[in-house]
Amino acid sequence: MPSKTLFAAIAAIMFMTQGCSFIPEYRQPDLAVEATWSGRTDPADPLDAKAGGPSALASDIAWQDYFGSETLKQLIQLTLDNNRDLRVAVLTIEKARAAYRIQRADSLPVVSAGTGVSRQGVAEDNSSTGAAYTSDTTMTANLGVTAYELDFFGRVRSLNTAALETYLATEEAALNTRIALIGQTADAYMTLLADRKLLELSQSTFQAQKETYEVIKSQFEVGSATQLDLAQAATSVESARVSIAQYTRLAAQAENAVTLLAGTSVYSLLNSGETIDDIRFMDGLPAGLPSQVLLARPDIRSAEHKLKAANADIGAARAALYPSISLTGSMGFASQSLTSLFDVSDSLAWSFAPSLTIPIFNRDGLNASLETAEISEKIAVASYEGTVQTAFREVADQLAARKTYQDQLKAQNALVDATQESYTLSRARYENGIDDFLAVLDSQRALFSAQQGAITVRQSYLSNLVNLYKVLGGGQL
Secondary structure, three states, X not given: OHHHHHHHHHHHHHHHOOOOOOOOOOOOOOOOOOOOOOOOOOOOOHHHHHOOOOOOOHHHOOHHHHEOOHHHHHHHHHHHHHOHHHHHHHHHHHHHHHHHHHHHHXXXXXXXXXXXXXXXXXXXXXXXXXXXXXXXXXXXXXXXXXXXXXXXXXXXXHHHHHHHHHHHHHHHHHHHHHHHHHHHHHHHHHXXXXXXXXXXXXXXXXXXXXXXXXXXXXHHHOOXXXXXXXXXXXXXXXXXXXXXXXXXXXXXXXXXXXXXXXXXXXXXHHOOOOOHHHOOEOOOOOXXXXXXXXHHOHHHHHHHHHHHHHHHHHHHHHHOOOOEEEEEEEEEEEEOOHHHOOOHHHHEEEEEEEEEEOOOOOHHHHHHHHHHHHHHHHHHHHHHHHHHHHHHHHHHHHHHHHHHHXXXXXXHHHHHHHHHHHHHHHHHHHHOOOOOHHHHHHHHHHHHHHHHHHHHHHHHHHHHHHHHHHHOOOOOO
8 A cells, every 4th residue: 555655665764864974983182281280299288188089179179168258158159140141151051952952853854744625716717617616625634744854974963963062062161151250259359358458458557657747747846857757757648548549449349340240239248347367268179180170171071072063063074975865755635525534545645755966066065065174173173182281281370379379478477577576666766866767667668568468469379279279170069
């Protein structure tokens, strides 16, 4: 029966579409980096002591566990909930997922169903009988397959694989955006607390220097201080006033940066009373080995998915050089009465129309497309290797900075203590008539500079710990 022939043809179609594939065998490029982080020689450092452990990966540590500040945790959560950049990244994932679903649909036959009723009135001039008449009513019901490509050479499946890898790359890129936002929020908060501490220092220094100026002014009025002493004291006062204006501006701008990242008003959080001296992070962040850390970073995983997509595009370009077969077919029922519409013996109708397309005169264009795909794959390899090398340097830089920042912070705090003692002694010598006021002024400036440096170095040290957690792949959970 014709119906059996049609069903057998459809079954054969589904079997033949398994076909073959021209996608090149994928081989992950070697990690073109050292086997260990450079400069890792201090066994007393918790990072060095834990590096290389079987599960020593920062990517396994949730950001909620790494950051000790409750205020910062709330700010980060607000950023992840409200930030527009992250929303764009998530919507891009949805777009890539939809594109993958569209491409995947091409690997299955598109079957459509339809029904219809027709009746025609024929005019007298067009009638073969010379009289107008109305034709009989015809009812139809059918299923059809339109231009379904038999994927003998894997072109459709190659495109499907490329779309899947593109979607996965987009998903990893969104995760990388999330990690970056966590780091940016923490950095912005550290900057705000540092600027506020510097503003507070400027205000206290201004107050102290203003009091000194009033003392010098009183001494000048009774003749025990020179006009030069008075001018130098005034210089210190105005210098502190400049610092107040500078750090007032920087603190306001830092607050705006945090608010922008959070995507909502955070005034109450930013005025919780927390200072930069209160900030603590998890101790002993594991560094791990490059081979572990780099492959855990979402930006590297994204680059590898893009490489796999480019690899699949080569398969699609190769398959396009071969003939393609498309099928168009339908099966249905037609009858002039509803009661006999589904009578298989009388009303069954079907059609089967395969078509073969052989590339002949456009082979140059198809070969050029294949060459383009191969070059794109080489570009993707170079991009992947570049991403790996950049990631390695980022981690190595932050690891090297961590130890030096610890040493610098200790030295800077010792410098503050030394300049504080120098200022106390120079002031006492001036008050006892041993030195002039210039020595006091110099020691005041040195103390203010050392105190500013201590705050700045602490901010840089905390920023280093944030960035180290980020470049090691932390913040993924």
